[in-house]
Amino acid sequence: MTTVSLRSAEGKWIMVTTILASAMAFIDGTALNVVLPSLQRNLKASGADLFWVLNAYLLMLASLILIGGTLGDRLGRKKVFMIGIFIFILGSAACGLAGSATMLIIFRMIQGIGGALMIPGSLSLISSGINENERGKAIGTWSAITTLVTMGGPVLGGALADAGLWRYIFFINVPIGVMALLFLGWKVSESKEIDPQNGLDFPGAILIAFGLALLTFGFLRMPAEGLGDVKVYGSIIAGIILLVAFIVVEHKSSHPMLPLPLFANLTFSGANLLTFFLYAGLGVGMLFLSLNMVQVQGYSQLESGLTFLPFTVLMIGIARFAGSLADRHGPRLFLITGPCLAGAGLLLLSFVGETTGPGDYWTTFFPGIVVLGLGMSFTVAPLTATVMGAVSNHLSVTASGINNAITRIAGVFANAVFGSLAVLFFSTAVQKDMNAFPLEQQQKEAVVAQAVNLGNAQPPKQLDTAKQAAVLKVYHAGFVEAYGKIMRLSAALGFLGGLMALLFIRSSKTVIKDAA
Secondary structure: OEEEEOHHHHHHHHHHHHHHHHHHHHHHHHHHHHHOOOOHHHHOOOOOHHHHHHHHHHHEEEEHHHHHHHHHHHHHHHHHHHHHHHHEEEHHHHHHHHOOOOHHHHHHHHHHHHHHHHHHHHHHHHHHHHHHHHHHHHHHHHHHHHHHHHHHHHHHHHHHHHHHHHHHHHHHHHHHHHHHHHHHHHHHOOOOOOOOOOOOOHHHHHHHHHHHHHHHHHHHHHHOOOOHHHHHHHHHEEEHHHHHOOOOOHHHHOOOOOOOOHHHHHHHHHHHHHHHHHHHHHHHHHHHHHHHHOOOOOOOHHHHHOHHHHHHHHHHHHHHHHHHHHHHHHHHHHHHHHHHHHHHHHHHHHHHOOOOOOHHHHHHHHHHHHHHHHHHHHHHHHHHHHHHHEEOOHHHHHHHHHHHHHHHHHHHHHHHHHHHHHHHHHHHHHHHHOEEEOHHHHHHHHHHHHHHHHHHHOOOOOHHHHHHHHHHHHHHHHHHHHHHHHHHHHHHHHHHHHHHHHHHHOOOOOOOOOOO
């Protein structure tokens, strides 16, 4: 496909369609965080169920997204992009109709399959379709607008959840996806690179899918069963073995889904390490911030969504500008300071204790959200441009797929590990307070057992009203304590991301000419 100007009709339609499809996937993620309390109540889901609702989608996405990129090369980027959007629409509609947590988890897997075909297409169409000298600006525009729409997700999710319409978070994907399909069919040309020797790496996909699933299962079962349970340590060990086998298979494969020679380039490796740490910290931080606001601090779900508006405003004002500056001056400074600022924002948020409600927002959560927003605004566009610019054009789809896969893998690990840690921190805090509480031992055990539900923990019904109120205070204090520890760990991941840029990223012009 011949590259076109960003200002041309074709260039504008490429931007419109990629933004629509990306926004559909990203809204789903951010809005879902806000509606989780309603979802948990309506579907009677445990804390572990919530993490599986998040991870079922991420698991399929992480394991298949690289194959999605390869299919785009072979069959046509636009065609595979459209198939992915269609599957994602079907999965979204099914999620909206789910009657139980188990069914929702299954339908989220279908969404993940669609996303694995759809998400690599966005940046690969931009990379292969827009002139090289405008690509940074195009990616910055894509980053800014999709982030704007994405950060509108919490507001939309909060409004729908408060109205008892949380299912429409999934249904809204249907009209957006249909518009994207129509515009793609009519206005965007096909693009593909046919390599007869480039096969599909199904062994690699199977190994990484089962490896991630087993690791996730082991970590999510750890709070309930303990590390000494064979289902827990057995799953974790088996998951590690399968992931090691995946690396071996990729090393020996003639058509690997994860071309290991790409990682010989320090810029590419550093950018992906930065991606892993930053997005692991960001994803967990945003999730626990939403749960804390709604389940403990007394915010409505709409109010919780509105608290992220400063983040959105900063992304609108800064992200595209940061992308243009990175084009001219190089991304290194942005990729060092941005993640560190994001880490500082998460650290500030970790010190917020129990408040009296939304009236305290400006002196409690607001400063941390502003610093977090500044950090992400300076990071998103330069990071994406760095990943795409570190490889030659014919490897751009693969690079995009790897970076997206690492983002999702970061989410899987963070949700599993930090979800387990949160239950551990929460139950430890509750147990400590229960030791001096005037309850029978059986009642104390029932109180602590509710810790698996995190912020939705409910006092045992056999207690009288006064004791239930006292236990609820214990739950709130325990959750805030656990929240603070999780947020500080998330902040550390942000700082680690900045360290990766400091150590590995030297120039955006280092291109791998022949690795594949």
